[in-house]
Amino acid sequence: MSGTDKTKSGLSIDGPVVILVEPQLGENIGMAARAMGNFALAELRLVNPRDGWPNIAAQRAAAGADHIIEKVALFATLEEAVADLDLLFATTARAHDQAKPVMSPEAAAQEIRGHVTGGGRAGILFGRERAGLTNEEVARANRIITYPVNPGFASLNLAQAVLLMGYEWFKLATSGALPFAMPERSERASQEQMEAFFETLVRELDRVEFLRPAEKRDTMLVNLRNIFFRMEPTKQDMHTLHGVITAIAEGKKGPAKGGVLDSEQATRLRALLAEQGQVASLPDSSGSLRGLARLLRRNPTDAERMLWHALTRDRRFAGQFKRQTPVGRQIPDFVSFVHRLAIELVNKEESEAVVADRAARRAWLESRDYRVADIKVADIETDLETELARLQAIIAEAK
CATH class of the missing domain: 1.10.8 (Helicase, Ruva Protein; domain 3)
Incomplete structure (x- = not known):
């Protein structure tokens, strides 16, 4: 059960019937059921299992595939087990010298898919662990499936054979969709x-x-x-x-x-500081103010980083602005002491506390002959050059 996400429901896909002919070990039946569950194959039929049925060893080895084990159909003969099927495949590692198509698991899955989609009933035969299927049993099948394996070591465990066929079937039925992908975290x-x-x-x-x-x-x-x-x-x-x-x-x-911090966290930090009134009510406000300025400089938002990058590289503004620098007891986002101009970044859907804090800061700065330019974060992200031109015009007005 390791790796199973129990919060997700299993898929229900009409697929082929799996028929195990005279399986010998209960453990192999259980592991075959488990492999079927991995790939949404639900119908398992047993033909004369050696150790009888039900089998406690099979239940234990199924590792949670109880919905398959509990609905196993038991038959005394192969003829009875396949009577209602109209397309039958026999899996074998040996050539039986019979004139019928020999297919890979992938090709067989494609034919089964088309047949089942058209309303047909298909089944896949798997033989005994020791000897596989007899010539007579293979003769009942319409097609032969053989696996591309090492010819010098071609024997597969029964559950492995079921798993490989189930994998090809499920991959085709689900278009190879993976259960998860790398998350887009940013x-x-x-x-x-x-x-x-x-x-x-x-x-x-x-x-x-x-x-x-x-x-x-x-x-x-x-x-x-x-x-x-x-x-x-x-x-x-x-x-x-x-x-x-x-x-x-x-x-x-x-x-x-x-x-x-990342940009979202930095934005929340600034909002929190505004709502708490920054450092106006703190003792030793000058030292606290310097510490707060360092904190804000160390944690720029994306918009602040973009604008700062432009202000430091653009010849019109290079060397004229500082970022998150105290002006008295206020910390505007950007300030030019040369032009006595403060820049405030305005986020979407700001709280009343943030808006009120900015208004108070504006009034304080303007009372000391600083001009304040508000720039929307959205405008920086979508049309930075227009905002830079507007900033240049504001500076030119004062000359």
Whole structure:
């Protein structure tokens, strides 16, 4: 039963009947039933089992395939067991010199699929563990199934033979659908985000003089870039890598000691701080304010990262803005002391506490001759260049 998800219901698929001819061991019957259960084969018929029926050894070996074991049909002869079937296959590892089609399990599954879909009744014969099927028993079949196995060691355990046939049948009946896939835990990182990470990486490598000698610098950068771009990392991957580089560069401990949050967590952090009134009511507010600013810088949202990357690379703004820097007792998202301009990022569906906190911060900043520009997060993510042009116009108005 290991690996079975009991919260999921089994599939019910009309399929071939499995007929075991004079099986010898109860354990093999049980394991054959288990293999049938793996691949949604439900009808098992036994022809004169050696140790009789019911069989406690079979029940134990079935490992949970009780729905098959409990409905086993018992027959005294093969003729009786196949009387209602109109397409019969015999599995064998030996050539019986009979003029009838010989098929692989895959080809047989395809024919069975078409036959059952058309309303027919199909069955597959499996012989005794020791001797397989007799010539007379094979003669009753319309087709022969044989497995592509090592000719020097062709004997299969009874349950193995049932399992291989069941696998080919189920794969065809379900179009080979897998029960699960790799979860999409995060969206793929954007080019903007990749570039921001790469710029951070190169800056830190330059700081430790890794990219030497100078004549090989460009080649080394191309190789480094290819390493990360071949990975096709997700946004979460980029957050993690940013955190790794920052922790190494600053000598800080990992996430348990103030690591990097993902964008959603960082957004919730900012909302929580707004709802708690940030540090206005805390003792030693100047020290708390500096600590809070460091925390916010260490945990940028995706939008904040995108805008910061643009502000530091664009010639119109390079060197003019700081991110998450205290202005008195307020911490705007971005501030330019040169232009006395603060930028506030506005998220979708903000709570009343967040809106009120931003309004109070705006009033405080404007009372001290700072202008405040609100930029919607959605606009940064969809049309950053338009927002940069608007920011340039705001700066030009004050000149």
